Amino acid sequence: MKTLDNLKLIQGGMGIGVSLGNLAGAVMREDCMGVISFAQPGYKQPDFWTNTLEANKRQFSIEVSRAREISENKGLLGVNIMVAGNDYQKYVNCAVENKVDAIISGAGLPLDLPKFVPSSILIAPIVSSQRAFDLIVKVWQKRYQRTPDFVIVEGPKAGGHLGFDLKQLKEKSTQSLADIVQEVKQSIMKLNVKIPLFAAGGIMTHQDVLDIQAHGADGVQVATRFIVTQECDAHENFKQAILNAKQEDILFVKSPSGFPGRGLRSKFVDAMMTRDHNLSIKRCVDCLKACNPQDTIYCITQALINSVSGYVNQGLVFAGERAFELTQMSSVKEVIDDLLNR
Ligand SMILES: Cc1cc2nc3c(=O)[nH]c(=O)nc-3n(C[C@H](O)[C@H](O)[C@H](O)COP(=O)(O)O)c2cc1C
Structure with missing residues (x-):
C-alpha cells in the first residue's frame, strides 16, 4: 500500500470526463494524488448509451493506464465514486481490479465501502459535517473493523454537488469549511487513530492552504483550479x-x-x-x-x-464558488507549485 506521508494535495475528482487519466497523471507526476472520476468515464465509447456499465469499465481501465504512464511512477492514483450512482458496487469492484491506490466516495454516505475493498487500497469518505463523519466511522468500525485511511471535508464553497441544504447555502448560513474541519479533527483526535484530513471547497491560494492548515487540516483537495490547466481532460x-x-x-x-x-x-x-x-x-x-x-x-x-x-x-458546467477569480490557463505543475509555494 502506498502511504499518505507528506501528501499535501489531492486533485478533486470531477465528472463527467473533467478529471480522467490525463489530469490525474499530471497531478501524480507532481507527487500529489491525482483522481479519476468514475462518473461515466465511458461517455465517448460508441456503445455508451446501450452498454453503459461495460463502456465505463473499459474506459476506466484505459484512463488508469494513461494516468500511470504520465505519472512516471510518482504520486498516488485515486478514484472518485459517487454513492448516489447506480452500480456503485460494480464500479468499486472495477477500481479494486485496477489496483488504484485510493477510493474516495461522497454524494451520500459510503457506509458499505470497506466491504468491497481490501486493506491494501486506501479508502476515504467525503463529508460535509462532523455528524456524517462520526456515523461513517461508527458503522465502519462496528461492521468492518476498519477506519477511514483519510477523509475529505468538503465545505460550502465547493463545485459540483454539495452536501448542504439549498436554503442554508443561499442564505450563507451553513457552517464554514474551517468550522467543519475543526469539528472533524476533534472527532479524529478522540479516535486516537491517524486519519489525515484534507479540506476542500474554495481553496485557491497558498494562503488558503496555510489558513485551513491552521484550523487542523493536514492538506487540501482542490478541483476548480485544475479545470483551467492544459492537462485537464475537458474540452x-x-x-x-x-x-x-x-x-x-x-x-x-x-x-x-x-x-x-x-x-x-x-x-x-x-x-x-x-x-x-x-x-x-x-x-x-x-x-x-x-x-x-x-x-x-x-x-x-x-x-x-x-x-x-x-x-x-x-449543458451544465460545474464550478466552485471562486471560479470567477481564475483568469489564465496554467500547467498542472504551475498550479501545484503556486498552491504549495514550492
Ligand atoms: C467540474 C466539477 C465536477 C465535480 N465532480 C465531482 C464528482 O464527480 N464527484 C465528487 O465527489 N465531487 C465532484 N466535484 C467536487 C470536487 O471534487 C471538489 O471537492 C470541490 O469542487 C472542491 O472545491 P473547489 O472546486 O473550490 O476546489 C466536482 C467539482 C467540479 C468543479
Whole structure:
C-alpha cells in the first residue's frame, strides 16, 4: 500500500470526463494524488448509451493506464465514486481490479465501502459535517473493523454537488469549511487513530492552504483550479467558460441527484431552472438512484456530457464558488507549485 506521508494535495475528482487519466497523471507526476472520476468515464465509447456499465469499465481501465504512464511512477492514483450512482458496487469492484491506490466516495454516505475493498487500497469518505463523519466511522468500525485511511471535508464553497441544504447555502448560513474541519479533527483526535484530513471547497491560494492548515487540516483537495490547466481532460470551451465566468454567473442548480449543485449560468441552465418538468428525455442510462426519468427536470448525464464535449450552452458546467477569480490557463505543475509555494 502506498502511504499518505507528506501528501499535501489531492486533485478533486470531477465528472463527467473533467478529471480522467490525463489530469490525474499530471497531478501524480507532481507527487500529489491525482483522481479519476468514475462518473461515466465511458461517455465517448460508441456503445455508451446501450452498454453503459461495460463502456465505463473499459474506459476506466484505459484512463488508469494513461494516468500511470504520465505519472512516471510518482504520486498516488485515486478514484472518485459517487454513492448516489447506480452500480456503485460494480464500479468499486472495477477500481479494486485496477489496483488504484485510493477510493474516495461522497454524494451520500459510503457506509458499505470497506466491504468491497481490501486493506491494501486506501479508502476515504467525503463529508460535509462532523455528524456524517462520526456515523461513517461508527458503522465502519462496528461492521468492518476498519477506519477511514483519510477523509475529505468538503465545505460550502465547493463545485459540483454539495452536501448542504439549498436554503442554508443561499442564505450563507451553513457552517464554514474551517468550522467543519475543526469539528472533524476533534472527532479524529478522540479516535486516537491517524486519519489525515484534507479540506476542500474554495481553496485557491497558498494562503488558503496555510489558513485551513491552521484550523487542523493536514492538506487540501482542490478541483476548480485544475479545470483551467492544459492537462485537464475537458474540452477547451469548458475551460474557457470558467475563464470567462463572472461572479454573478456562478449559481446553484437543481440536480436529479437530490443534492443542490453549483455551476455556471448557461442557456441550458437558465431554461432548466425556470421549468419543473422536462419532456425531452429520449434515452436514459439509469445513472442515479434518486432520479426518475419520467419526471426528472433534466438528464444530468446528457447535460454534463454536452458541456465536457464543448457544448457549454447546451449543458451544465460545474464550478466552485471562486471560479470567477481564475483568469489564465496554467500547467498542472504551475498550479501545484503556486498552491504549495514550492
Ligand atoms: C467540474 C466539477 C465536477 C465535480 N465532480 C465531482 C464528482 O464527480 N464527484 C465528487 O465527489 N465531487 C465532484 N466535484 C467536487 C470536487 O471534487 C471538489 O471537492 C470541490 O469542487 C472542491 O472545491 P473547489 O472546486 O473550490 O476546489 C466536482 C467539482 C467540479 C468543479
